Amino acid sequence: MTDPNSLPQPETSTPETMNPLRCVTGAIISxxxxxxxxxxxxxxxxxxxxxxIHSDNQLVIRITSAVRTLVVGVFALGAGVFGIVALGLLALGVQMVVQKLTKAKEG
Known part of the structure; x- marks a missing residue:
């Protein structure tokens, strides 16, 4: 009989290898x-x-201004993060191409 407390073992899979095409594709998507x-x-x-803002209440004006700033700031942060990721992936792809070319010349 099988032990009900034992966990099933996950199948071992080979990890995906990095290549410049995957880096460039990820950079384009990002x-x-x-x-x-x-x-x-x-x-x-x-x-x-x-x-x-159409209000005479100073508290409403301040809260509305803060919410508008927060919304625009969150979108700016998201755009910046995706832009930096795209640049990093592109640089990684270039680095991998350069490494392959230098290894081909050495060996």
């Missing part, structure tokens, strides 16, 4: 997402700027 988020951020900021 860059595209970063550009899309950046475009959305510009659209949101333009929309906020075109609709002023």
């Amino acid at each position: 860059g595209g997402l970063g550009y899309a988020i950046y475009s959305l951020m510009i659209s949101i900021a333009t929309n906020f700027a075109s609709k002023p």
Whole structure:
């Protein structure tokens, strides 16, 4: 009989190897997402700027300004992160190509 307390063993799979094509593909995807988020951020900021706050209450004005700043800031952070990831993946792909070329010349 099988022991009910034993956990099933996961199948061992070979890890995916890195190659320059995968790095460049990831950079293109990440860059595209970063550009899309950046475009959305510009659209949101333009929309906020075109609709002023209509209130005489100072607390409402401050909270609204803080929320608008937070929303635009979160989108800017997302666009920046995706942009940096795209640059890093592109640099990794270039580094891998250079390493392969130097190994081919040495050996």
